[in-house]
Amino acid sequence: MKADAPNLKLHGTALVADDELSNRVILNALLKKLGYQVIQAVDGADAVEKFRQHSIDIVLMDVMMPVMDGYAATEIIKSETADKFIPVLFLTAMTDDKALARCIEVGGDDFLTKPYNHTVLSAKIQSMERIQNLHQDIRMLYNRMQMDEEIAEQVFSGAVLAGNVVLDQISHLHKPASIFSGDIMLTAYSPSHDLHVLLGDFTGHGLAAALGALPTSEVFRSMTAKGFSPPQILQGINSKLHKMLPTGMFLAAQFVKISASLDYITVFNCGMPDLFVIDGNTRRIKNRLESRSMPLGIIPDSNFQEDAQHIRVGLGDRVLLTTDGVSEARDPTGEYFGSERLITAIEQSGEQAFILDNVSSALDRFCSDAPQDDDITMVELPLLPELLPSWRVDQLLAEQTHVDPNSLLDHDSDSVEFHITLRGMQLRKADPVPLLINYIQEMVGIRTHNQVLFTILTELFINALDHGVLGLDSSLKEGPDGFTRYFEERDRMLSQLNEGSVHIGLRIHPQANGGWIVIQIEDSGPGFDFANATSAQGEKPLFSGRGIQLLSSLCESFSYLEPGNRAEAIYAWTNE
Template structure:
């Protein structure tokens, strides 16, 4: 409805359409409307009224009910259809007192109704009321339009700033179908410096624009800590602390997190308030394991005590399926939920036909049968093996040592004792320090592997006294990690000392790394001789770390009965 302000701005009177087969009625209504400041057009039947509405777009329609050619009820349906999202009030004017006719008029889209005879003041009051409704409608429509534009911008920001950095690997499949313009689900993937793959599927409370509050810091924390080599547990704990201080009361993040360890063929899985994670066997084509939620969602508690990580062996043909609760809670037209039983049937069928995620998505869509979804639907399908993008740099051999300037050296050290060995991972601290001092570079990915191997050996085999031969079988691998968690939990003494010194060389640098632990040491000479004689099986886990260090470092030497190891790692920036 056009307001008085619009008239003043445009210099035109608002246009009203009168549709009535009675000439006297048309003349009476026209006189009343002109007094109220309207320009008036008339039509003697519904068909003519619809045509004039389409041609001249009036802002108000007074409609008779019973007319030849096309009655007022059908004419109103056509007018409302043509008006679309524009609010054009239609007032029915009739002499009938039949309640059924009144109901049909309202059902057809009529906005008001009055009977003859009526006074000009009554008509004036109804028009003023509809004008107020029209103004409010236009205001709400404008606000909705603004909100939609903001959501479109937020969705572009979400896609560009958050999801565009995901791993570009066709084997890691991601599906997202938001319930609104903006999804409250977040899918993140990234490689650690040693080639392990981190995957996070998060579901913020509700859906829509408010979820961007947490999505940006979530993605920044995930990528930065993954890039520096932090473990999945450390990343989840930091995300929890950040979201707890940021999110408003009542808002939190349910999350599934997977670290795919490409070197050991294992997956480490955390489930914080999400639906069950499915591990599908690529050989039997059936369900291999279900990982339910064992921890609360993130952002609720200031500090989170995560349960021990779920370690599972995976084959390259296996598939890990993460999903948001929008899958389980999808509803049919009758209101029935999709549920776990239908999900497992779809997953098993999908594995047999080689289209796990596609089959689940298809089954959910067929079950909903066109019903509007209540929540965001998200899935991530992770294969049992993903190859990290190849990285290349030139290693510097022993014969390439250049003169070192003493004033360019720097040193870094840390000592971890007792319980701090459970709480602190020194590897990302060292990598962060290196990047601060020496800048970014592909060589840090290789160094991450070296330092991680040294620290894990010092902690696991030195301080905790774990036997690496346990990892020679899947059952032993699980036993190994259970024992590790138990001994770490009860650790009260012991230490690991790390000292690193840097010396620049031509177009590169060299790090001397010393790792010493409080353990009893081991027969390192026997291992070195076995590796030199090529007696370490390639498919074995025990002893492979020492062989890896020998391949990646310039030199490696053990002392103090094996509780201390010194390595030299060099690189070239060319």
Template sequence: MTKMKVLAVDDNRTNLHILQIFLKKLGHDVILAENGEEAVRKFETELPDLVLLDIMMPVMDGFEAARRIKAMTRDRWTPVIFLSALNRDENLVEGLDAGADDYLTKPINFVVLEAKLRSMQRSLAMQQAAIDSLRRVQAISDNVLDAIVTTDEQGIIVSVNDSTERIFGWSSSELIGQSIGMLMPPDTREGHAERVAAYCREDRASRVVGQEREVVAAHKDGHYFPATIAISQVVLDSQRMLIGVVRDITERKQTERQLRDNARQLQNYYDQTQTEQQLALRLMEKQLHRVGLQDPRLRYRVIPAEHFSGDIVAAARSTDGRFYVLLADATGHGLAAAISVLPVLALFYRMTKRNRSVQEIVSELNQQLKESMPVGRFVAVTLASLDEASRRGEIWVGGTPEAFLLDARGRVTTTFPSTNLPLGIVSSTELGGAPQAFTWDAESQLVLCSDGLLEATNPGAEQFGKIGLIAAVADTSPRERFERILTALETHQKNCPASDDVSLMLIDCA
């Protein structure tokens, strides 16, 4: 057992000396006082664990001293044992009424006194353990960021933690003993006590216990703030206590509002962008799908990697019956690439209507792009014209993959390599490169494509390539050839998304 600090009080110095020797032999620290007034003064300064108090003393008797000592020990129990020669029942009753915890008559039986001291020691040890436990709980509670408010069944605040003071602005001394309604707005406060009582009477607390809900809380300075509250209940000494854990969610609500505002702005921006893109798409469609593309000798397909394609195809007949085809691929893909090739279309249709040569058209397209395109932007082009009457044609390839002339059985008879720079990089005088002339036999076809088709990959990162294209058309009839290419491409990709725009043109030469 731990030693105690004992205050021994007796006006008889011999008795005090005997008590001192006895207590020290038991291992306790001893404080001596010779009257009640001295005992009260030393109790206040020394804070002993236990008091052995004589009753009949000068200046202040033991009864008065016991009452004053007990008045000073509200937060902590300090046992008081009367030692007195008065042994009548009324003396015992008066001593207990004065606040004594035990009574021992003189002459002192030290065996009994030792037993009583051990009993008090055990009680004090349990009290200290309870105090230590309470302090730990209080320390944990005070370091919780949420407010913890405990009330009785009538809604009167019994205890609060430090965060309650920070969140609500009231000190603990201002809160304890007051109605919990002071932490609520007036419209919520009214009738709260009756609701709490009704819950407790009808055992309806289970409807709110353990459930977190949002409420509006009131600060000391008068402003209201959003909060969440979770209520639990305990029963102490047959009395039900309600424990509310309150969290200030002002910042969370502000964040939620900001997120909602951002989401609304993003949605508005998205809607506006979609509207603008739809308008741009309709304008692009109108520019791209000209009558010339409906020529029965032409089949084509453009597959954009995004909403807009940087690849374009065009076809037109001149006034003397010459058939022109164009496949262009601008830098990048998407709307920016699509806009880059629009000037190409306008010039192509204007110049083909005038029956201009491939060389003239290429030169004019290059000059226009060189003057209008920013540095680093260019357009790869394959441009061909076919004179059906003479079965003669010419083709210019700059930056796009090589073009192929196929015979009736799908074999490559002529390859037109990409020997020229794309348009828009250098001036027309520096561009150089004359178109390549060619002739064809019956049922010959001309194949043009963009690099997006040849570079299309499968799940193993293998490209479709020139080999895939030639394999797809080998030993096929002119009528089925176009679909065979598209089917072979789809089979090769196996649902892999295209990383670039894909365009394909197949022209019947005869």
């Protein structure tokens, strides 16, 4: 009885290109034994045409053929299969090194010398099949990785970037070195209507570098919304990243607080390139602020308070933030763009609306077609009213509904009291205002009045700390360098503070249609002669400046008590 022929596994379709019929017949027989369907071509041009007409899995290509040789045909075939591995085995009787090297140079994957040996041919094809299968696995994994990155990028954009504010007034350039960027830009308004901006650069780039962006944005936005100060926000981000980031990974960052009055900015530079403050008219650099702090996530406890840089600014000035991908960008010869070229591009921006446009053009010209090594991010902040919320003091005052404070105090009502005292070193790092706001919300939930209450409590606490405990004189703020001088003296005195205290008491009277809060504050300072401290122009207190005037307008009543180190404010609200 005759045995059945073995079932061969169908491996695909092979293209045999040879101008000699005998060679094609031999290869056809050998390939069919290996489980291939065979398509034959008589020259290089015919091979290219057949390749385009059929789905080919492997090519056996003779070198010397009429019309088009095997070298030219292979170059065309390989150029049309860049996203798929189609092995090409050259068939040649030549044995010199140059000819064989030429086979590899044009894209060939191996070669087979004539006359053909079935065992050698089978081994070479099996080797190509293993490479082909490996290539398919890699391609499948790469496609899956790309899909995962695209999904993650959508989540990243929705969770990190979508929450940013005032992007229509900020000029920013973001060029990631891969799908994912290790650079991050965050913007948010504080309850006092200051603008907080953070530009960060995680170690490396790609998905791994971007993993820290989600917790960073969460801490930044939540703490900014609650009224925490920039040093506290940076400490919160630092603590979070130190717990979650692997060793060797960290976040370099620039943090800018733009005051709601647009007359000064506070800058923290944590391991980033220099930050520039630029005159809005001359385009000359007014301040170049270098790094004073370590990047975030390296050590668990960092004190950012002493690293603050306070700069007086003018209307129309610009603040330029950059990651190190700008200065470390390279041209085709490998030379770095550097800080000097950056400065030149800044000061030669001329009449352009945004300085960043000129810097970006200079960077593009310099880099030309050189590969990008790192993420590139730049942010330009124009110090103009449009950068800040439309909220204004006069608008708030116009919406304020006042009642007779005596009628409030005489009214019998259930009340809740809360007292907090900060002493000595606690005054250096603790900010009680977010805690007090949170407590008020827990008690009565008047979220629509958060901004007003935050303003009142902040003004009271800052006045008690700065002028009561530290004894700072507001006249220090006068002059071009006044803010810098004032805050440097404030930071110096706070760093040495070991005694003194500020006590805050809240008495909340909620009612069905509204209620009122009595805020009392007392500092350990000697007080002042508040009864006689008025100016000749009117009732503006000489000791208070704009802050206490604002308090008097926002509250139902505001008064100082003997001996001048105590104050009481009453704020009332109605339920809409």
